Amino acid sequence: xxxxxxxxxxxxxxxxxxxxxxxxxxxxxxxxxxxxxxxxxxxxxxxxxxxxxxxxxxxxxxxxxxxxxxxxxxxxxxxxxxxxxxxxxxxxxxxxxxxxxxxxxxxxxxxxx
Amino acid sequence: xxxxxxxxxxxxxxxxxxxxxxxxxxxxxxxxxxxxxxxxxxxxxxxxxxxxxxxxxxxxxxxxxxxxxxxxxxxxxxxxxxxxxxxxxxxxxxxxxxxxxxxxxxxxxxx
Numbered sequence: 163x164x165x166x167x168x169x170x171x172x173x174x175x176x177x178x179x180x181x182x183x184x185x186x187x188x189x190x191x192x193x194x195x196x197x198x199x200x201x202x203x204x205x206x207x208x209x210x211x212x213x214x215x216x217x218x219x220x221x222x223x224x225x226x227x228x229x230x231x232x233x234x235x236x237x238x239x240x241x242x243x244x245x246x247x248x249x250x251x252x253x254x255x256x257x258x259x260x261x262x263x264x265x266x267x268x269x270x271x272x273x274x275x
Numbered sequence: 276x277x278x279x280x281x282x283x284x285x286x287x288x289x290x291x292x293x294x295x296x297x298x299x300x301x302x303x304x305x306x307x308x309x310x311x312x313x314x315x316x317x318x319x320x321x322x323x324x325x326x327x328x329x330x331x332x333x334x335x336x337x338x339x340x341x342x343x344x345x346x347x348x349x350x351x352x353x354x355x356x357x358x359x360x361x362x363x364x365x366x367x368x369x370x371x372x373x374x375x376x377x378x379x380x381x382x383x384x385x386x
């Protein structure tokens with residue numbers, strides 16, 4: 163089965179701790195994305211990567227970091243500098259070009275207390 | 276800066292009704308527009324993608340239209356069913372392939 167996997171589905175952390183969210187895709191897509199979703203809000207772009215070893219900040223990158231060492235993996239680290247980390251995090255991938263759909267993973271719900 | 280607005284924010288209809296969800300965007304220079312469905316606590320499922328050169332796309336009971344010049348798209352759902360209950364999100368792409376989302380319309384179809 164081709165697709166995007168995110169783990170874990172639910173994640174709980176204490177305030178002040180860094181946490182890493184996993185995103186893996188076997189679609190052979192070049193581009194990968196991280197979005198954040200808050201209740202009643204649309205998705206907001208955190209980081210994106212269009213090629214291995216390269217990534218760009220999105221609209222709300224502060225307090226987050228990413229790496230793209232392999233084409234199939236794009237982990238997101240939520241650092242202690244992120245002021246409101248509790249949210250639903252969605253990873254997506256895209257094969258490139260303007261004619262293709264963007265595919266999403268099932269999401270990780272992070273709760274920080 | 277591109278902004279995407281979806282109206283209404285919520286909609287309740289009886290089963291069998293035809294309905295229209297609206298999406299508007301402020302910058303007409305888009306590459307494509309994508310409609311998604313999201314069930315509570317789940318990821319996004321792509322429903323339809325309309326390229327900037329197209330006027331509409333159809334999939335089963337769904338029909339999406341695009342009017343770039345006026346910055347509008349509509350998602351038409353025919354003969355609604357309780358299983359259609361979900362949040363519907365509209366998103367556009369411009370620079371690169373990052374999506375810009377509206378806040379969604381939450382649809383409830385009662386049996």
